[in-house]
C-alpha cells in the first residue's frame with residue numbers, strides 16, 4: 001500500500017505534471033548529479049542554474065544567478081492562510097484557505113511541465129531530539145534541491161523516519177513562471193503545509209528556513225508550549241574554559257552571522273557556533289530554557305563578509321568538501337573564476353561580471369547584489385560547537401535582542417526582569433535592509449526580529465512569551481544590543497565585529513551578577529568600570545556615549561510603539577500596556 005508521502009507526491013505530480021519524479025537520498029553522488037544537471041541541462045530563464053567556480057581556491061563551490069526580479073524575500077506576496085483572520089493577526093497578510101488553495105491550484109496546474117520534480121525528505125532538528133520535525137518538500141529546480149541538502153538533514157534517514165506515518169510537514173515549491181504577478185508564498189498552519197510558487201530565491205523557496213522553521217513552527221510552538229525564534233545560538237568560552245550559552249535575535253542582514261562566528265579580540269575568550277539564524281527554545285525539566293538549531297547550514301549575506309569582519313565565515317566558505325558551497329548573485333572574477341562581493345577584498349579585481357552576468361563598471365552599480373548570499377554546511381565551520389548535535393540542545397543563560405538603529409538605542413542594556421524584557425522586545429524597532437524587497441533604511445517596529453516571521457497574531461505571541469517566562473524556574477536575563485549607533489557626523493560609534501566580545505563578556509557577567517550596571521529609565525546599562533576597555537582603541541568617552549540615554553528624545557519612539565501596540569487591540573497583553581505606562585511616566589517626568 002502506498003504510504004502517506006507517496007500518495008501526496010503522486011497527487012502533486014498529477015497536478016504539476018513534471019517530466020520525471022526523483023526521490024532524493026541525500027548522497028554525495030546524488031549531489032554531484034544535481035550539480036551536473038544545474039551546469040549542463042537545467043535552464044532558468046534560458047540560463048544555466050550553476051557555474052563552476054575555482055575549486056583550488058574555493059573547493060566544491062558554484063555560482064547561481066537568480067532571476068533579476070527574484071533576489072529577496074517578498075513580504076507582500078507572503079500569506080498566512082488560517083481559517084481565522086483574527087488568529088493570523090495584523091502582522092501577516094491573510095487569505096482564506098479555500099481561496100488561497102484555489103489560486104495556488106490554478107497557478108500550479110502543469111507548472112512543472114518539462115522539469116524534474118525532486119522529492120526532498122528532511123528533518124528539522126536533531127533526529128534524536130523529541131522536538132525534531134519531519135518534513136517533505138518537493139521542488140522543480142536543482143538549485144533548491146542542492147541548497148536543501150546543505151541547509152537541512154535531508155535524505156534516506158529522514159524518509160525512513162517518516163515511513164508510513166502521516167502528520168509530516170509538507171512543502172510544495174515550484175519556480176513556476178518566475179513572474180512577480182504569479183508569485184505567492186502561502187502558509188496553511190492548519191494543514192502543516194507551505195505552498196510557494198514563482199520564486200526560486202532563499203526564504204521564498206528553501207521552505208525549511210523561514211516558512212517551516214519560523215512561520216509554521218512559531219504557531220506549533222504557541223500550541224505546544226515552546227518558542228521558534230529568529231535567533232543565533234552561541235557558546236562563549238572564558239579563559240578558564242567555562243562555556244555559557246546565549247541566543248540573539250537580530251533582523252535579517254544586521255550582522256547575525258558575524259556574531260555567530262565572532263573571533264574574539266579579547267585574549268582567552270572564544271565563541272562557539274551553534275546556529276546563525278533560527279533557534280527552537282524549550283523549557284527543560286530543570287526549569288531552564290534550552291535551545292537547538294533546526295538547520296544544518298548557513299544562508300548568509302555575502303557583501304560585507306571579509307577576512308576582517310568574519311574570518312571564520314570566509315574560511316568556512318573555502319572548506320567545501322562533502323557539501324558544496326553555493327554563491328547566489330555574487331559577482332564573478334573572470335580572470336580567476338572566483339566569486340567576489342563588495343568588501344571581500346579592498347580593491348575591485350580588474351575583470352568582474354556583476355551579479356547579473358554583465359561586465360562590471362566600477363561606480364555605476366554594485367558588483368554583487370546587496371542581498372547576495374552564500375549557502376554552506378555548518379560542518380565546514382571551524383568554530384562549530386561540540387554540542388551542535390546534542391539532541392537536548394544547550395541551556396541558555398541570556399537572551400539578546402537587537403536592531404539596526406542609527407541613534408537613540410544604547411550599545412547594550414539589560415531589562416529589569418522577564419516581563420520588562422518582553423515589553424522592550426515588543427517595542428523594538430529596526431531600520432530595514434536589503435534582505436527583503438522593500439525600501440531600505442526605513443525604521444519599522446520589528447519585535448524580537450520576528451515581524452516577517454511570526455506565523456500568528458503577534459499580540460498572542462507576546463502573551464506566549466510572558467507565559468513561557470512564568471513557567472521557567474530559572475529564566476534567562478533579557479538584553480538589548482545596537483551595534484549601529486552613529487555620532488553627529490554619521491560615523492559608527494562602536495567598532496563592532498571582534499570587539500563585540502566585550503559586550504558579550506559584560507552580558508555573561510551580568511547573568512552571574514558579577515559585573516556592575518547603572519539603572520536608567522529603559523533598563524540597566526554597563527557601569528563603565530565593569531566594562532572591559534583593555535586594548536580597545538577608541539576613547540573611553542565614545543564608549544560612554546554608546547551607553548547614553550537621551551531621555552528627551554524618546555517621544556517618537558513611544559508614539560510609534562503605542563500605535564504599533566494598538567494594532568493588536570484586545571490581543572495585546574495587559575502587562576505590556578502596564579509596562580508602557582510605567583516607561584511613559586518615567587520619561588515624561
Ligand code: SAT
Pocket residue numbers: 072073201202203204209210252253299435436
Ligand atoms: O531569504 S531568507 O529569509 O532565507 C534570509 C533572511 O532574510 O534572513
Ligand code: MN
Pocket residue numbers: 230251252277
Ligand atoms: Mn534570518
